[in-house]
Amino acid sequence: MDLLLASLxxxxxxxxxxxxxxxxxxxxxxxxxxxxxxxxxxxxLLPATxxxxxxxxxxxxxxxxxxxxxxxxxxxxxxxxPGTAVNALTTYEGYPMTQRGEARRALSLAYSASFFGGxxxxxxxxxxxxxxxxxxxxxxxxxxxxxxxxxxxxxVIAHRGQTLIAAALACLGIFINTxxxxxxKYTKRYTFDQAWLAGGIDxxxxxLGLFALGQAFFLLVGRDKPVRLKAVSGSLFQGFRExxxxxxxxxxxxxxxxxxxxxxxxxxxxxxxxxxxxxxxxSKTPEQFSNGSPEGLIASETANNAVPAAAMIPLLALGIxxxxxxxxxxxxxYVHNVVxxxxxxxxxxxxxxxxxxxxLLLNVMVLLFLLxxxxxxxxxxxxPNRYMGVxxxxxxxxxxxxxxxxxxxxxxxxxxxxxxxILKRLxxxxxxxxxxxxxxxxxxxxxRTSMNRVKDPxxxxxxxxxxxxxxxxxxxxxxxxxxxxxxxxxxx
Amino acid sequence: xxxxxxSETKADAGQAAFGLxxxxxxLVLLAFIGQETKWVERxxxxxxxxxxxxxxxxxMALFGLLHFASLSRKSFxxxxxxxxxxxxxxxxxxxxxxxxVFSVPLIGFLPCTLxxxxxxxxxxxxxxxxxxxxxxxxxxxxxxxxxxxLSVKIPGATLYEYLPGAVRSFFILNF
Numbered sequence: 033m034d035l036l037l038a039s040l041x042x043x044x045x046x047x048x049x050x051x052x053x054x055x056x057x058x059x060x061x062x063x064x065x066x067x068x069x070x071x072x073x074x075x076x077l078l079p080a081t082x083x084x085x086x087x088x089x090x091x092x093x094x095x096x097x098x099x100x101x102x103x104x105x106x107x108x109x110x111x112x113x114p115g116t117a118v119n120a121l122t123t124y125e126g127y128p129m130t131q132r133g134e135a136r137r138a139l140s141l142a143y144s145a146s147f148f149g150g151x152x153x154x155x156x157x158x159x160x161x162x163x164x165x166x167x168x169x170x171x172x173x174x175x176x177x178x179x180x181x182x183x184x185x186x187x188v189i190a191h192r193g194q195t196l197i198a199a200a201l202a203c204l205g206i207f208i209n210t211x212x213x214x215x216x217k218y219t220k221r222y223t224f225d226q227a228w229l230a231g232g233i234d235x236x237x238x239x240l241g242l243f244a245l246g247q248a249f250f251l252l253v254g255r256d257k258p259v260r261l262k263a264v265s266g267s268l269f270q271g272f273r274e275x276x277x278x279x280x281x282x283x284x285x286x287x288x289x290x291x292x293x294x295x296x297x298x299x300x301x302x303x304x305x306x307x308x309x310x311x312x313x314x315s316k317t318p319e320q321f322s323n324g325s326p327e328g329l330i331a332s333e334t335a336n337n338a339v340p341a342a343a344m345i346p347l348l349a350l351g352i353x354x355x356x357x358x359x360x361x362x363x364x365x366y367v368h369n370v371v372x373x374x375x376x377x378x379x380x381x382x383x384x385x386x387x388x389x390x391x392l393l394l395n396v397m398v399l400l401f402l403l404x405x406x407x408x409x410x411x412x413x414x415x416p417n418r419y420m421g422v423x424x425x426x427x428x429x430x431x432x433x434x435x436x437x438x439x440x441x442x443x444x445x446x447x448x449x450x451x452x453x454i455l456k457r458l459x460x461x462x463x464x465x466x467x468x469x470x471x472x473x474x475x476x477x478x479x480r481t482s483m484n485r486v487k488d489p490x491x492x493x494x495x496x497x498x499x500x501x502x503x504x505x506x507x508x509x510x511x512x513x514x515x516x517x518x519x520x521x522x523x524x
Numbered sequence: 525x526x527x528x529x530x531s532e533t534k535a536d537a538g539q540a541a542f543g544l545x546x547x548x549x550x551l552v553l554l555a556f557i558g559q560e561t562k563w564v565e566r567x568x569x570x571x572x573x574x575x576x577x578x579x580x581x582x583x584m585a586l587f588g589l590l591h592f593a594s595l596s597r598k599s600f601x602x603x604x605x606x607x608x609x610x611x612x613x614x615x616x617x618x619x620x621x622x623x624x625v626f627s628v629p630l631i632g633f634l635p636c637t638l639x640x641x642x643x644x645x646x647x648x649x650x651x652x653x654x655x656x657x658x659x660x661x662x663x664x665x666x667x668x669x670x671x672x673x674l675s676v677k678i679p680g681a682t683l684y685e686y687l688p689g690a691v692r693s694f695f696i697l698n699f
Contacts, residue, residue: 079676079677080670080674080676083674083675083676196587196590196591196594197543197546197587197588197591199583199587200546200550200583200584200587200588200591202583203550203580203581203583203584203587204546204580204584206576206579206580206583207553207577207580207581207584209576210576210577210580214573216571216573217562217564217567217573219561219562219564219573220560220562221560221561221573221574221577222553222556222560222561222577223560224560245618245621248617249614249617249618250614252614252617252648253610253613253614253617416650418648418649418650419645419648419650419655419659421617421648422641422644422645422648422659423641423662425617425620425621425644426624426637426640426641426662426663426666427666428621429621429624429625429628429637430666430670430676430678433625433628433678434670434676434677434678437629437677437678437679439625439626442621442622442625443622443625446618446621446622447618449614449618449621450611450614450615450618453611453614454538454542454611454614457538457607457610457611458538458539458542460542468580472576472580475576476576479570480570480571483568483570483571484568484571
């Protein structure tokens, strides 16, 4: 009870509540505009949050992260264009429903499923907290190294059909992180005697370049396309009634979201894909899937929205981000000298619980906002692509330049913007570069520390958690090799 | 249909060019490993400054090579040159961005943003009064929100120094 009161005290401030409101409404709006997405918005806002209190800055970013997928369902359902990339499966069921004249039903169901997913994952997070608080201190240097290694491996093999290029890009990320003065012997690495490279390449500059500038270039080089909108009228409350008719689909999809969100490198795509295929396999009407099935819509939206809260688990408990958005949040923690990891659960549990409550509140706020504003929000879809590109390019400047007022940072971001544009054009993954940068740094520091205490290689896995993580790595690699072989056999 | 999250390209065009570029960059950087990193005496392999640079570049070269080798023959024919030309078109907007970056410390955040947004909208074909007007409103809103309310660190411009006393301080602080 004391813990709850202390957490509420952290949240019960006008600036935190305002941040929550701005973050959650801003996230919905950003999600509803195809082409922006939470990664672009968080990257742009990141430097602005550095001057705020940690809880205020994190609440804004959490709000955007947690609510953008709600908004992303609107264009997915109405114009067959996912607002955020992870709303792609929603188009399969939502748009056919709109074509049948059931746009209101589809939107209402998507909101209810998203709300259920969000609340379900926060409930799981709260239930798991005591266990996490016990397990997290058992993670020393070698366990964190192995967990980060597992994260890199998972993010690579999660890109099925692009594993090799994802691995190459993850290595590129690790390499970028090594540029500059290394922290132990203070020798220069790949600076080519250039003073501007001595400090290394900042993660935020790379993030802004790859996500924000890359997306701006992508939109500016592309073409505008006409949008035909269907009107939405009537109450949006009916979705909850329909959701309760499919409790099994909602619970299983929410569980997939929580489990996949907790595993570094996996995230929304795998969660929604597994939830969707499971719902289809276990449905009494599998033939309706891809033709406007309410079960498919519930599976996709519940799984998506269950991920953000769960993705905070490896970040808070181990200091290991599972994907690009939590990697950006990690930098907010570092700027404020709040070090996520085992110590956070031991020493600042009230801060952790405050974040959970903020996540819970944000789901309620978003739902209320959407129920009242959907009719107006749908108009955002009309903003032309290239117009949006101009806006993102302008906002990207604020993000990069306000970081250190450095023209060099802006030039580096522009170069990464072109790289991000090329990767988007080729449908190649961007996330391995970011996770390579973040997890590469963690792996380097932790391997150095842990190898000082290890006499022979087997000592490295002589602790229970390290041994389990090592076995998981072997299992994941073996499973991937088996899958590849099976696919090759199927082709031949 | 509007499609902003997925690429419009044929999947094969440009893959070979990108794979080759990645491989060449990795090999060139690997060639510099002796010059650009140090091997420290009496230090374990895992603690060597060169270890992670070498490991990552070797990984980049190996996986880049395997990726390049795995590309289908179609990848080497399907409009690579046209795709590379599209990549170069993004450089035009990078130049716009850098001109904006260089101008802000001289002319100021507000005037630069206004001019940048309106000119870029003009360049993109939005030449009607409504689009340009909305663009100008957006530019002012960005400046007021970020510099005025969120107080992000964007220093006052050289041009503001020529403004009279109180106006100068107001502009430096807010615009």
